[in-house]
Amino acid sequence: MDRTEKLHIAMFPWLAYGHTMPFLEVSKFLAQKGHRISYISTPKNISRLPKLPPHLSSNLSFVEFSLPHVHGLPPGVEATSEVPIDKVPYLKRAYDKLRDPLTDFLKNSNVNWIIHDFAPYWLPGIAAPLGVNLVFFSIFNASTFAFLGPPxxxxxxxxxxxxxxxxxxxxxxxxxxxxxxxxHEMVNHQQCMDDDVSDFQRIGRLIQGCQFVTMRTCFEFERDAIKLLIKLYQKPVVPVGLLPPLLSLPSNEDNKWEAIKSWLDSEGEKSVLYIALGSEVNLSEESMHQLAFGIEKSNLPFIWVVRNRPVGEGQMNDIIPPGFEKRVSNRGLVLRDWAPQLQILAHSSVGGFLTHCGWSSIIEALKYGRALILFSGASSDQGLNARLLHGKKVGLEIEKNEVDGSFTSDLVAATIRRVMVEPEGEVFRANAWAMREIFGNEDLSNNYLNEFTRFIEEFSTSACHY
Known part of the structure; x- marks a missing residue:
């Protein structure tokens, strides 16, 4: 195979927006390099993705597989954000049933590589007989996988x-x-694992079965963890870079952003706290109230994105304390369900971000050097991310009870104030600001994507000479 020959690469992400978007970014880069990309997901997940630039549409096509029904999964659900955490195991079982349509697709489409997520543990069994190479793409960072360990x-x-x-x-x-x-984080995360095949078993089998591993990180941020993984896996670990998102605004939300921007324009530089807990974190009413009272006691201007709960949880949609919005109306904005997060974080009036510690949100915040108030969402990699960023002194973790995850509004207020305004928080503010050199560096990101692409191309070339 000559180096210029183009590859057919299938992308197969897990059913969550935090997964489908990084997979799309890598897809677009590979398509730009002339490779043919088949991006495989379910109709609803594909419909949520942003429109493709016209120049990529000839190389990047979307392949829709209907999600098979499984008992226990509410009808019409196709993503983790649509169900409470204890229903996610049923989503994993439905995803596992995509094995047959994927096998048929591979038999008929001359795919060279599949870039896949953590969930399809059965993939090596169908790819190897067909001569298809596998890349395990973890949207998590290297520190998380170092903690999880070898297969x-x-x-x-x-x-x-x-x-x-x-x-x-x-x-x-x-x-x-x-x-x-x-x-409490581990107990909580166990709710979303399938009893038949745990997330750890899925990951272990896929590391064993793939040609190499890539993850959303870079040597500049976590060199030690990447080097350890190469040793633990005994196979290449090729970081894909941090994939910092580009600042652009969906046109149908322009009016919403204009109102937010005009509010932010009236506030002082780095004075505003932004609060968002991602699309999947659902706090109890008690926790939501403690968080709200803590935000209120901090006495700082803020923007808080409050998400409605998935249906069927038997709780009220809105669990902000009564009277809260009225009391803080002179210094706070409460936004429902959606907000242009990147635009808000990019605004010079925003100084800190109270985050659930999802890796995508952290990357967005550090792209703009925003100091972090770390409030782990207690699922997946979020707790490990909170410790990682706390250790690197770009943010401070809100202390919680280790057993039940409870916390007090006083601690919330004290942590916010320390990170945002108090003299001893200067170290967090300065370190977070310095992180823009890594997290906001598009050249660095493109270098990693180029290196990743070259690795796939050269691996394919050398494989053809055996």
Missing amino acids: SALLGDRRKRPEDFTVIPEWIDYPCNNIAFKL
């Missing part, structure tokens, strides 16, 4: 109880500032 740990039974995940594992060979889960 032998993921597939073994050394860590069975939630408590086993609250200590730093013995294979970590670099100082890591106590990056481990809190007990």
Whole structure:
């Protein structure tokens, strides 16, 4: 195969917006390099993606597979944001049933590579007989995967109880500032795991079965963790870079942004706190009230994006304390369900971000150097991210009870004020601001994407000479 020959690459993300978007960014880059991309997902997930630039449409096509029905999954659900966490295992079972349509597609479409997510543990079994290469693309960072460990740990039974995940594992060979889960985070995350095949088993089998691993990170941010993974996996780990999103605004939301912008324009530089807990975090009413009272007690101007809950949870849609909005109306904006997060974070009046610690949100915040108030959403990688960023002193974690995750409004207010305005918070503000050199560096990001593309091309070339 000559180096200029173009590849047919299938993309197969997990059913969550935080996964489908990074997969789309990588797809667009590969398509720009002339490779043929088949982006595979369900109709609803594909419809939520932004429109493609016209010059890419000849190389990038969307392949829709209907999500098979499984008992326990509400009808019409196709993404994690549409269900409470305890229904996510049913979504995983439905996703596993995409095995047959994917097998048929691969048999008939001459795919060279599949870039896949953490969930389809059965993929090596269908790809290998067809001569299709696999890249495991983790949208998480290297520190998270370093904590999870080698396939032998993921597939073994050394860590069975939630408590086993609250200590730093013995294979970590670099100082890591106590990056481990809190007990309540692990208990919470177990709700979204399928009893038949855990997330750890899925990841372990896919690391074993792929040609190489890529993840959304870079050596400049976590060199030690990437180097450890190369050692643990005994195969290449090729970072794809941080994929910082580009600032652009969907035109149908222009009016909403204009109103927010005019409010932000009236506030002082770096004075506003932005609060958003992602599309999947659902706090109890008590936690929501403590958070609200903490925001109120901080006495700082703020924008808070409050999301409605998925249907069927038997709780009120709006669980902000009564009278809260009225009391803070002179210094706070409460936005419902959607906000142009990137535009808000880019505005010079925003100084800090109270975040659930999803990796995408952290990348967006550090692209603009915003200091972080770390409020782990207690699911997936979020707790580990909170420890990582706390350790790097670009933010401060709000202390919670390790067993039940409870916290007080006083602690919320004190943490916000320390990060945003108090003298001892200057270290967090300065370190976060310095992170723009890495997280906001588009040249660096493109270099990683180029290196990743070259690796796939050269691997394909050398594989043809065996």
